[in-house]
Amino acid sequence: MAAGQELEVQKKKELASQQEKTIPARFYVPATDIFETSDALKIVMEVPGVPKDAVDVKVENDVLSIEARIETTNYNGLEPVYTEYPVGHFARSFTLPDQVDQHNITAHLEDGVLTLTLNKRPETKPRRIAIQ
Amino acid sequence: MLYSDPFDTLLQLQRALESPRSSSWLSSSTSGDGAFPPLNVFSKNDDLVIVAEAPGLKKDELDIQIKGRTIQIAGAKSLAYGDRVSLHRRERTIGRFSRSLDLPVEIDADKVKAEYRDGMLAIFLQRAEHDKPRSIKIA
Numbered sequence: 001m002a003a004g005q006e007l008e009v010q011k012k013k014e015l016a017s018q019q020e021k022t023i024p025a026r027f028y029v030p031a032t033d034i035f036e037t038s039d040a041l042k043i044v045m046e047v048p049g050v051p052k053d054a055v056d057v058k059v060e061n062d063v064l065s066i067e068a069r070i071e072t073t074n075y076n077g078l079e080p081v082y083t084e085y086p087v088g089h090f091a092r093s094f095t096l097p098d099q100v101d102q103h104n105i106t107a108h109l110e111d112g113v114l115t116l117t118l119n120k121r122p123e124t125k126p127r128r129i130a131i132q
Numbered sequence: 133m134l135y136s137d138p139f140d141t142l143l144q145l146q147r148a149l150e151s152p153r154s155s156s157w158l159s160s161s162t163s164g165d166g167a168f169p170p171l172n173v174f175s176k177n178d179d180l181v182i183v184a185e186a187p188g189l190k191k192d193e194l195d196i197q198i199k200g201r202t203i204q205i206a207g208a209k210s211l212a213y214g215d216r217v218s219l220h221r222r223e224r225t226i227g228r229f230s231r232s233l234d235l236p237v238e239i240d241a242d243k244v245k246a247e248y249r250d251g252m253l254a255i256f257l258q259r260a261e262h263d264k265p266r267s268i269k270i271a
Contacts, residue, residue, distance in 0.1 A: 010170075010225055025142040034221040035213050042217075046224055048185035048251035071250070072142045078174035078181060083149045085170035085185060088142065112187030112251015 015091050030068070030090040030114075039125060041100060041118040047090045048112035049074075055109060057116065059102050065093035068114065099124035168229040169253070178264055180235065180257040187251030188224075194248065196255060198241045203255070206230035238263035 015027040030045040047055070049070040056067045068090040075087075096102065096118070104119040149172065169186040182203070186194075194207040208228045213219065238260040245256040 024140070026146055031223040031225070032221060033211070033213075033219070033224050035217045035219045037214065037217050041220075044211075044224070046185075046187040046251070048187040051250055070142075072145060074252075074254075075145050075174075078176050080149050080172060081175045081180075082171075082173040084172060086146065087149055087172070088146060111189065111248075112185070 012086055014086075026086070026088045027091045028086065028088045029092055030066075032092065034094075039120055041097070041120065043094065043116040043118065045090075045092065045114050045116075046112060047109075047114050049087075050090065050109070050112065050114075052109050055107065055114060057105070057107050059096070059105065062096045062102075063093050064096050064105070064116070064118070065091070066114070066116070067091045168231045171231070171233070173233075178237075178259040180237070180239075180259070182233070182255040182257065184253045185251065186248075186253045189248070189251075189253070191248050194246075194253065196244075196246055198239055198244055198257075201235045201238055202232055203235060203239070203257070204230065204232040205253075205255075 010031065013029040015029050030047050032043060032045040034041065034043050036042070043064075045066070047068040047070075050068040051071055054069040054071070056065075058065050058067075070087065070089055099120045100118045101121040106117045106119075108115045108117075169184045172183045174181045174183065182205075184205070186207070186209075188211070189207055189209055193209070194205070197204045197206075206229065209226050211224060211226050235257070240258045240260040243258040247254045247256070
């Protein structure tokens with residue numbers, strides 16, 4: 001087909017965090033959707049190649065940090081001949097808003113998609129006042 | 133190696149992946165449309181492995197076809213946010229995609245295996261027996 005055709009490929013962004021990593025490998029920023037429902041904030045991020053036991057989710061000083069490590073053993077004995085994307089672990093952190101209950105965060109990983117449900121504190125949810 | 137540390141292997145892999153990016157091995161023979169997941173192609177002895185990062189796909193949405201030296205991968209990705217949500221940030225891409233690759237070697241279409249695990253698609257291609265180089269003995 002036509003040479004030099006532009007492919008619509010999402011570029012992976014290398015992580016530039018405030019705290020630098022001390023291990024000798026590059027990390028990448030996972031593509032993330034954030035949306036809010038009436039009782040939770042949901043963070044959905046794409047971490048392809050990461051098994052369930054290699055995800056660390058931490059909350060410290062109102063910062064939620066996620067580190068997801070890929071399985072590198074699958075690449076044993078493979079010689080790259082053509083590459084379009086870099087391979088590496090994923091890391092990203094978010095500052096938590098006040099209304100999130102930091103003790104009530106759940107995570108779910110399926111097909112390389114990590115979904116974090118940040119439940120809101122009950123007192124910050126909208127309340128309906130009954131008229132007497 | 134004295135310390136075999138998993139991070140070391142990753143760095144070696146990352147370095148190995150960097151060098152072929154500039155090569156023109158396939159670039160003139162790929163075509164596609166849609167938000168296609170990028171591909172990496174590896175060789176293992178005579179065989180080829182195509183790896184793509186395709187998080188959040190359903191297996192039955194993927195369609196892989198092979199004919200001669202051409203392989204076509206097509207699929208669709210959709211996201212469901214649910215009703216009554218407010219979107220704060222949207223970085224994930226959606227849509228239908230299709231991509232074909234012209235391979236430099238002939239493939240045995242009966243021996244192609246594809247695997248989808250943890251959001252990674254891997255297609256294992258075996259070089260056709262009649263396409264393999266033969267060594268000629270000197271009499």
